Amino acid sequence: MTDATQATKKNRPVYTNIHITDLPAYRLPAAGWVSILHRISGLLMFLLLPFVIWMFDTSLTSEISYETFTAAFVSGIGFLPGWFIKLVALGLIWGYLHHFIAGVRHxxxxxxxxxxxxxxxxxxxxxxxxxxxxxxxLGAKLFGLY
Known part of the structure; x- marks a missing residue:
């Protein structure tokens, strides 16, 4: 090999797989964040599907069940406080909105x-x-700010 080809070989970047420990130093572009969050939001909606079905069923069954549904956001369900139920609902709101908007983008x-x-x-x-x-x-509305 000549000196020019060796110099060119030394200056070429080396691309390797990124390990989980390298993530804090790695700067992901905005499109990469959208892609990862699209997958996370889809997984979040899938995992919380039983909660969504419970909310839908409880809100539509009767007037009494609707009162139970609305009370869950104030007093909670079982050992889970109301603010936690609102936080889960806010996560679902974000998951749906991000997944929908990113899907429209794609x-x-x-x-x-x-x-x-x-x-x-x-x-x-x-x-x-x-x-x-x-x-x-929508979170401000959920938490009663307006």
Whole structure:
């Protein structure tokens, strides 16, 4: 090998898999965060599906069960306090909103073939901000701030 090819070989970056211990130092782009949070929100909604079904069933069965449903957010259920039930509901609200908005983002990118780096970044930032703002607005309503 010549000296020029050795110098080129030494300057090339080495790409390796990222270990879990490397995550605090690794800077993930906004599109990466949206992708990971899309998976987390889908898992959250799947795991809390029994809670969602209970909420839906209890709210629609009768007037008495609806009163039980609304009282759960104030006095709690069993040993779980009301604020914890509200926090779980807020997690579901965020999970649904983020999953829905990120899904629309993916559908839009697929339909319009908008896959440039800049459009991916800007749509990821819009997704993150929109999901957080809507969650804060609905969370304020849930916790009785307005």
């Amino acid at each position: 559908l839009w990118m697929d339909a319009t073939h908008s896959v440039s780096k800049q459009q991916g970044k800007s749509s990821a930032v819009v997704t993150l901000v929109l999901a957080i703002v809507l969650t804060l607005a």
